[in-house]
Amino acid sequence: MGIAEQSVAIYSNLLDLVKIRRKAGKVTDLDVAEAAAEVSAAQGQLRVAQSQYSDDRRSLEVLLGRYPAAELTVAEAFTPVPPPVQAGLPSSLLERRPDLVVTERQVLATFRSEEAAKLALLPSFTLTLDGGRLSNGIIDMLRLNPWMFRAALGVYMPIYQGGSLLAKIQIATAQQQQAIAAYGNVVLTAFREVENALTSEQLLAECLQFQQNELRDRAEWQFQHRPADAH
Numbered sequence: 001m002g003i004a005e006q007s008v009a010i011y012s013n014l015l016d017l018v019k020i021r022r023k024a025g026k027v028t029d030l031d032v033a034e035a036a037a038e039v040s041a042a043q044g045q046l047r048v049a050q051s052q053y054s055d056d057r058r059s060l061e062v063l064l065g066r067y068p069a070a071e072l073t074v075a076e077a078f079t080p081v082p083p084p085v086q087a088g089l090p091s092s093l094l095e096r097r098p099d100l101v102v103t104e105r106q107v108l109a110t111f112r113s114e115e116a117a118k119l120a121l122l123p124s125f126t127l128t129l130d131g132g133r134l135s136n137g138i139i140d141m142l143r144l145n146p147w148m149f150r151a152a153l154g155v156y157m158p159i160y161q162g163g164s165l166l167a168k169i170q171i172a173t174a175q176q177q178q179a180i181a182a183y184g185n186v187v188l189t190a191f192r193e194v195e196n197a198l199t200s201e202q203l204l205a206e207c208l209q210f211q212q213n214e215l216r217d218r219a220e221w222q223f224q225h226r227p228a229d230a231h
Contacts, residue, residue, distance in 0.1 A: 002076075003049075004042070004045050004046040004048075004049040004050075005046060007042040007045065007046070008039070008042045008043055008046050010042075011035070011038045011039045011041075011042045012039055014035055014038070015032075015035040015036055015038070015039050018031055018032050018035040019032060019035075054070045057070045057071075057072045057074070058070050060072055094187075094190050094191070094194070097190055099186050099189075099190070100183075100186055100187065100190060103179070103182055103183040103186045104183060106179045106182070106183070107176070107179045107180055107183050109179075110172065110175045110176040110178075110179040110180075111176060113172045113175065113176075114169065114172035114173055114175075114176050116172075117165065117168040117169040117171075117172045118169055
């Protein structure tokens with residue numbers, strides 16, 4: 001919004017200069033009308049920026065759990081730009097990205113699901129022990145009262161669920177392959193975004209230099225072509 005306000009101020013100053021030059025006979029009424037149109041366009045852009053600024057503040061207030069009254073204060077200056085990324089940084093830094101962490105966990109979960117589906121085909125064993133005392137009266141009289149244990153070994157075979165369990169293994173394997181493919185796609189996307197960011201950083205730095213040169217040249221031209229009575 002600050003840039004829009006500066007644009008209005010600049011075009012307003014240019015309109016004043018054009019009117020002065022019109023009085024001096026240096027320009028025509030068409031130049032004055034064109035400068036006035038630029039001022040109106042800049043004021044319209046300012047209103048659009050003010051509306052967007054208000055909407056953004058209300059959105060932030062809703063995210064913070066506050067009433068959207070557009071009263072949230074924001075910093076007047078941008079955060080300082082970090083230094084350029086140095087060459088030679090390890091690609092393992094990408095492992096900190098949340099999307100890579102999520103997809104990695106999903107791949108691990110599919111491996112565990114496939115292992116569980118395969119283990120379901122194996123038989124399960126249960127061992128139970130029941131303890132008691134012999135109640136024979138003669139043994140009681142002789143104070144020979146040994147413990148009696150009965151052990152039972154149970155084996156459960158997945159006979160009737162074989163087809164269902166095999167289908168589950170196939171589904172788990174397919175999900176595993178799908179998760180691996182998704183992980184590879186996320187990794188490639190991460191590398192693409194890093195490469196684009198590195199390239200864009202260099203190009204934007206060069207573009208900023210060109211824009212600063214343009215601003216300086218235009219300011220010098222306007223200063224040199226001001227009418228004498230405007231000094």
